[in-house]
Amino acid sequence: MVIIVETGADEETIERLIDKVSALGFTPHPIYGVEKTVIAVIGEKTQEKIEVLETMPGVERIVPILQPYKLAGREVQPQTTVIEVGEGVLVGGERVVMMGGPCAVESYEQFLNIARYVKQSGAQMLRGGIFKPRTSPHDFQGLHEEGIPIAKAVKEEVGLPFITEVLDARNLEALHEVADVFQVGARNMQNFALLTELGKADRPVMIKRGMSATVDELLQAAEYVIVEGNDDVMLCERGIRTFETQTRNTLDISAVIALKRLSHLPVIVDPSHASGRDWMVPALSKAAVAAGADGLLVETHWHPQEALVDGAQSLTPLEFANLMTSLRAFCEAAGRSL
């Protein structure tokens, strides 16, 4: 780290700072300028020690120079992680992985119909919420335990691996028999108790970026899972909260590019939640592939106007099939397949 000393700090203050740095086990390298003094600090450091130094008299601010994540960073592992989901679906490889399905699993018939169509259109994975996080307690929260056998029957019938959200560590065991990937929602990105449990699971995990989480914080959330022993983590950009009201959230397309550069983990984009507008999903999907995304999570519904949740951002099966068709050329332009 580099300690920037306050303008006008006297010699004694600077001396005491340097002593404190040494006492914490670091090697201080002070550089005295005309207007400013800085102290470069060499050695392994922790957040706590930085915070101790931050409160010392004479410290203007401290600039960390090491990235706050290690296991998720490309510096440690240069090649992209390829995660096998179910049997043979590879996330992070040459092929862009399309994950389709409804926001919520509502009934066997509803889910089967849409799952068949999604498979037929060429998608490689099935999505569908069983436990749904809803802003208001008065809204539909998903089928809960009842949804599990339905989802299981459907995914086996169509033969696609299944990704679904886990809201509570207590549901992990029940979901274990149906989920091929555990999804952590944006609202739970910093639910560290949940992340730690998922680090002990034997299934891949997809972490959605929180609505106001930085790229660095998303990578540290991944760190919570990896540090427990589960290396199979995918990251998902799903829009951040800004002042703009044309869209529900603002898809941060640069984050896809930054994540691919900083980390070896595969990056998925969710254009449905990012925009909340069905008519925006195709163009956002194309942009995501162009920016380097490894997969897409797209909401689809048989009769969007009858969906119990998030109808406004779902594609009809026909729109989904059209998207698959039009996306191919962009995947090829990006040197990939779909």
Place this chain on the structure above:
Amino acid sequence: MVIIVETGADEETIERLIDKVSALGFTPHPIYGVEKTVIAVIGEKTQEKIEVLETMPGVERIVPILQPYKLAGREVQPQTTVIEVGEGVLVGGERVVMMGGPCAVESYEQFLNIARYVKQSGAQMLRGGIFKPRTSPHDFQGLHEEGIPIAKAVKEEVGLPFITEVLDARNLEALHEVADVFQVGARNMQNFALLTELGKADRPVMIKRGMSATVDELLQAAEYVIVEGNDDVMLCERGIRTFETQTRNTLDISAVIALKRLSHLPVIVDPSHASGRDWMVPALSKAAVAAGADGLLVETHWHPQEALVDGAQSLTPLEFANLMTSLRAFCEAAGRSL
């Protein structure tokens, strides 16, 4: 709700929309203008039905007209809720409640020293983290179970009720013997599983606003607790995430005013986390009282430069005592005591 029909929608589309509104059990009131048609919709509605309508052809957008919370709103209960904490401390009453203490409980000695000083300065409640949420898994996370007997001994010795954060429903039982108020952190504001459990607890709950949560969403989080039967909910403004980098977060002082108007629940302000700067805490505390806050949550530490967590935003005991003194005149100006 009011449905705003797309410009240029033909008669047939509008007819179908009106039929759908009726089919959902509402009474539609179409108003035809030269450029725009709107349909006012009377009747009890749910988020799901709104979402069904949002996907209908011809719908430009839907404007809800009822507030998305009921139990937390002042429309239902005009007088402010006064919550008794421990024995005799009233939150939401005439007296502004000061809650002081360290970010984390680190040892019996550390906590006792600071707790004594905090009490002596006139604070009514004690704060201190036992389970700490940290962005990185590599940082100090609090004493966990070991911290509980320490906190219990100290709070009994000084005779102040104690507020502490709960990260995981599985720790509720253990914390039950020491916590007089359960705190929900900003990162867990939409951890609905946790909120639901707290709704069943027999202790007051303080919910911190998420870093990018709207005032409406905070009130809906409170709704999750109240709907389960626990009416004793306090709201806490602790800064939102913006582009400004002078402070760790941006204290949204207007939110205090809005919450007091929209809701009957008491509102607490946390100037320490909002700013992340110890030198800002006194001025922000005064502003919070001037804006109508019912209480303050202020970090204090014996030797901030030795704190294991968040030293940079903690006051020394002397600074804390000075704050109490200088705050008095502002409480009086606001027609309250301290």
Place this chain on the structure above:
Amino acid sequence: MVIIVETGADEETIERLIDKVSALGFTPHPIYGVEKTVIAVIGEKTQEKIEVLETMPGVERIVPILQPYKLAGREVQPQTTVIEVGEGVLVGGERVVMMGGPCAVESYEQFLNIARYVKQSGAQMLRGGIFKPRTSPHDFQGLHEEGIPIAKAVKEEVGLPFITEVLDARNLEALHEVADVFQVGARNMQNFALLTELGKADRPVMIKRGMSATVDELLQAAEYVIVEGNDDVMLCERGIRTFETQTRNTLDISAVIALKRLSHLPVIVDPSHASGRDWMVPALSKAAVAAGADGLLVETHWHPQEALVDGAQSLTPLEFANLMTSLRAFCEAAGRSL
């Protein structure tokens, strides 16, 4: 507009509201619900009249239902505007228009070298700042009047039309002899005096979105130019300000899609300023084309490490040529050429 009446407003208050609506020349349509009353208001309205109504007792809020721009909207003109720049360069047509060049024109040699390379790589327009807006008065502000003959000589030599920023209406006359498009910078998006002058100019105008401007506000800025008689307006997305620090700004890719749907004006994307990172420019350019952008504004510099302004976001000539090559497949996937 729709007036949402406060819960609990009495009959008399509502009567007075209805009378006021009539007095302002509108036809009120009150709809009485159990919990809420709304008043739909038919007739041509202005912002002033809305604001008068907003202050009336009993008004909770007012929801406008007409878009605040008319001339820039697709409702008025369904087909996309195609703007001819210089001789034969069409912006808004089938071909994606690449605009390349340095941030600032620094000397004849510097600008000629880069201009030749840009032309050779297939770009259709030349960019370069003569008057530069800088956050600090102590920084390099461009060559000012001295830059005009240099830019003129270079653009004639290479035979490409030239776009440059105008900071002050007083420089319009001088810039008139060299600029084929007048650029309005993000900081001046709501400099209404400047927009009004540009509305009287006989040259196309490109307006960059302000760092915290909504899509609606950008369209209203365009309205200021069009209302004066100048129809040739291009819009430019160049990143908005958010909390994320990996990039200088956050490119709002959804805004490109929204602008193309709401307006008939061509949309340009500036990936260099949006990210402030040269290594992000190629991927962002591809995403912009995939999302439907009509053109790109890309900074290029012969020796970025010697540029006087914004070196960190400029491509070298070789990187620029590589971008042109790799972009072609994405333009084709989007059904366009480059």
Place this chain on the structure above:
Amino acid sequence: MVIIVETGADEETIERLIDKVSALGFTPHPIYGVEKTVIAVIGEKTQEKIEVLETMPGVERIVPILQPYKLAGREVQPQTTVIEVGEGVLVGGERVVMMGGPCAVESYEQFLNIARYVKQSGAQMLRGGIFKPRTSPHDFQGLHEEGIPIAKAVKEEVGLPFITEVLDARNLEALHEVADVFQVGARNMQNFALLTELGKADRPVMIKRGMSATVDELLQAAEYVIVEGNDDVMLCERGIRTFETQTRNTLDISAVIALKRLSHLPVIVDPSHASGRDWMVPALSKAAVAAGADGLLVETHWHPQEALVDGAQSLTPLEFANLMTSLRAFCEAAGRSL
């Protein structure tokens, strides 16, 4: 500045970096760590040189250590600037300066009535827009030249100095005969041409913070005025743009505290524009005084429901008088008078 070198940069790259630093006239101080190398750079630097270094191979990022403003900073001038406005009104002194009046000057009668009431209530300055910036060209823009004699007659009749916004340098001469303070609006905070002209004026200037401007950028805008020779600059916090929709903008109360610490210039708060809600203005005013503001800019209108602009955020004369009364105790608590 401190240059943070990319992890894995080889010796040759680092050598070349060090040479470049020397070539630019600086003294480089490299510090080699196990994982990271940093180069501290001593010497006077400019933004351009920083940008040159930013593009050098091997540079991860550059951390500036000097504040980007000099003339506006407290380091140069420790005591707060006190500005005399008109005859005898001191901004930045012991007394909190209240500036009241309508958003726009609409007629002699309207302005005189409100001005008398504002004076009688104890305000020290009069405000009122003659040239109004409006988002849409279709809205009322103020009386323009016609408003000048009206404002002049009224301010002389009541005997209060007058502050009004200047939108365009071309109106400076005309406004010169009536304005005691020139106000720069939020939308023009980075209209550098205008700031430069105001730097040559012989009147105080008040600069409003842009909707997404940082505290640093506001101070650099002040720098543009001071560098031209005009030292009498006031800063105004008027709310920043965030995701929250309860208020028109979010008043950044911490910015008041930061500005008072970083700069010697007086700080004014505009609670009317910050919130856009008349009922919030009193509580925000009290909070602003508690946080250390030197003055308040409050909109007042005789009949807010007939105001042509911004009625929803204006106080009635009675509300204004009540605010003055209730504010006194908070000024006293802050050690000031009103």
